C-alpha cells in the first residue's frame with residue numbers, strides 16, 4: 065500500500081516563548097479589529113480577554129515546545145460559534161500574515177503549517193465544508 069504523507073514543517077531553531085507571546089498578542093489584536101472575526105470573539109470571550117490570551121499562549125507553547133501547558137478541548141470551544149469555511153479562511157489569512165510579520169521565516173512556516181493542520185481538524189470535527197469527514201451511514205445500507 066502506498067503511504068501518503070504530508071511532511072511536518074519544523075523550525076530551524078527552537079521557538080522562544082517570547083516569540084509565541086508576540087505572535088498571539090499581535091494576532092488577537094488584529095482579530096479584534098477584523099470586521100467578521102472581531103464580533104465573534106467579542107461575543108464569545110467578552111471580559112475574559114486576558115484569560116483567552118493566556119490560554120492561546122499556553123496552546124501554542126504546547127504545540128511548538130511540547131510543554132503540555134494547554135489541556136483544553138478546542139472542538140467544544142468552537143462548536144456553538146456558528147463558524148463556516150469563510151471564517152476559517154479569514155482566520156488563516158490573518159494568522160499567516162501575522163506569523164510572517166512577527167516571526168523569522170522558518171518559525172512563521174512552522175506556525176502556519178500547524179495552524180492549517182489544526183484548522184483542517186476543527187473543520188472535519190465540526191462538520192464544516194468539503195473537509196468534513198464523510199462517515200459511513202449507520203444502519204442497513
Ligand code: HEM
Pocket residue numbers: 101104105108109116119120123135136137138141142145147148151152153155178179180182183186
Ligand atoms: C474560524 C476561525 C476561528 C474562530 C472564529 C475562532 C474563535 C474562537 C473563539 C471565539 C474562542 C473562545 C471561546 C471561549 O472562550 O468561549 C476560541 C478559542 C480557541 N481557539 Fe479558536 N477560532 C477559530 C479558529 C481556530 C484555529 C484554526 C485554532 C488553532 C490553530 C484555534 C484554537 C483555539 C483554541 C486552542 C481555543 C481555546 C479553547 C479553550 O478555551 O480551551 N481556533 N476560538
